[in-house]
Amino acid sequence: MSKFVIACGGTGGHLSPGIALAEALVAHGHTVTLFISQKKVDTRLVEKYAHLSTKRVPGVPFSWRPDKHINFHLRQTQGLIFSLRFLRANRPDAIIGFGGFTNAGVVVAGRLLGIPVALHEANRVPGRAIRVLSRLAKRLYLPPGVRLPNVRGVLIRHTGLPVRTEIVRLPRDEARAQLGLDVGQRLLVVLGGSQGSANLNGWIEQNIPALTAEGVQIYCVTGLGKGSEGVREFRSRSGQSVKVQFESFSDRVGVLMSAADLVLSRAGAGTIAELVRCEAPAILIPYPFAADNHQAANALNFEQQGGGVVVAEQSLATLKQEVLDVIFNDWLLKKFRINLHRMSQENSIEIIVNDLQNLATGTMPARHMRHAPAPSNHESAA
Template identity: 35%
Template sequence: MKVLIAGGGTGGHLFPGIAIAETFMARDPENQVRFISTRRAIDQEVLAVRGFSSQTIEAEGIKGRGIAGQVKALFKLPGALKQSCRILREFRPQLVIGVGGYVSGPVVLAGRLKGIPTAIQEQNSIPGLTNRILALLVDRIYYSFEKSREYFPARKSLWTGNPVRQELKRVREEPSTPQASLTVLVLGGSQGSHRLNQLVTEALDFLKELKKDLSFIHQTGTKDEDWVRQAYLEKGFQHQVRAFISDMVWAYARADMLICRSGATTLAEVTALGKASLLIPFPFAANNHQEENARSLVEQGAAEMISEKELTGAGLAAVIRKWRNDSRYRTDLAARAKTLGRWQAAEDIVENCTQLVRKGRWN
């Protein structure tokens, strides 16, 4: 089977697509999967490392931009649709899947116009603009949070959870080595978070007595990597600072707790792996979906959440100190998180897509 997967721009869109692609290839090595993603270097590098071919189209996002930016993006749509049709004509896929982001819109629409079975996968609790529109056109909709069902037609929708990369299963196989210190993993998303970087480094000033008891693994994003590393050095804390952590198996295996944004893919990984997490939603996410994502864990006692505007360096230090001193609380949070994990999400999506291609479209 030939499968075309469209999406990217953030790891939150790209990694679920990779999980789906890996499952198609694991099911049958004769399958062929191609991506249409953004021109971001990280997108291209992540796909290349995993051996997936990719192409790009000239498309831009519409939501959250000024009038001039929106007009520019709209004028690019016809060209993006034409490019998508050309790629479909050359690759001849039997299935087109959109995993979110502005790139997926023209590609999935082109697939629909050409009569190819189409599907979308929605990661967040509140669907983005692209998937809300595409939901009216596609044959299948796979969503990650149960509360998202209200946004989609029931007859062609399926709750699967958010696909998790198969490589992360190796976290459970990593040898457990006793650590004297508490290891804190800081994730601000694939592009990092400047405000999270500031808060964590400010918190260090209030944790001086715990220098020997704390260790940090910190994904900063490219712009902040140097000064964050320097802050850890000057304040005397154990640290591993990376602009982008490519080996998440290594990072997750060592983490005792996470301080992170609440993008859907991060939460899928946190729950699948059973990790205690302090969630700090990105306050400018479309439709405030990160707060809604986080709330789904908090309501079940599987994580803590603090809004960015309410958090200070001192407040963050107090949470880290509390969690360091109360291992039972961390363990309970992690156990509750693990009950929400859905390792089988990618397999369920691939099985359903296979049925779609074999039996024909619902619409």
């Protein structure tokens, strides 16, 4: 059996697929260590996975602001030293990175020590970490249809994002019973990503009276430190009691999405993969300041495949009517679910696990993988 290091900390969108892949590798008899960040969201998310080995690696996100830029280089150097020490002591057979600031040190350390590296990019626009580090990798996993220019000599496989095993579609009534919600009323679930969204939280607060008056119950995950928790009760036009529940963090994402008639969410790749797994129709509000505007590209692809609709941040004034139009349109919701079911058929975890086992043992890759072109003579001379 082989030993793997998975670098996946910093956001839920990086950590969740890392956990999913770690559990699959462990199930195949391998040993896995997760490299995570020192952020609170990482600590909270790994609490329920005590059976997985984790290491908190020094590092902070990249920034051009002078003080943060200096701190970025300082912390990344600390991360590199930490990684070199760990890799020398434990000598894994392969390293897998899911992007983000926890990747740099361990990927560079792995290359220096001759340990094969694989990288996974889930967004429709590859992030800075993947673009920079891809030249050090032997494997690169990209979303279907996505290309990464100027990558040479790396094996590329187009596949989706691993999703944790507990995130599965449940019968709607069963999911609502677990959450203590009414099975007869429409349910809007609001998710701001692992960091939460102050704008979406604010939009919900402003529109609670209008939505509950129409009999729409709401379950909003605000994000850590971005809102108070609790349950409020309102009355619909017909006099029914309608619940609005706020929670700062949820480790029951699959239950929430299964219970929902409609999900209102940011457009991170991890959230979209979970929406697809749970076949949950969604209105996506891409975060406009995401690096390289990657959430807009993610959302557009989701809409084009028929999983839901996209509303721009600057169009929040129209969002209430959009929510009401979609959540009461049974024909449209059914059509979205049919499309989501089609989208959910690929087993990304098995595809990646099988290939990583080959990478760790030096086995030749499967024929379905594509070699990026090697440098030409002119490029080599340059």
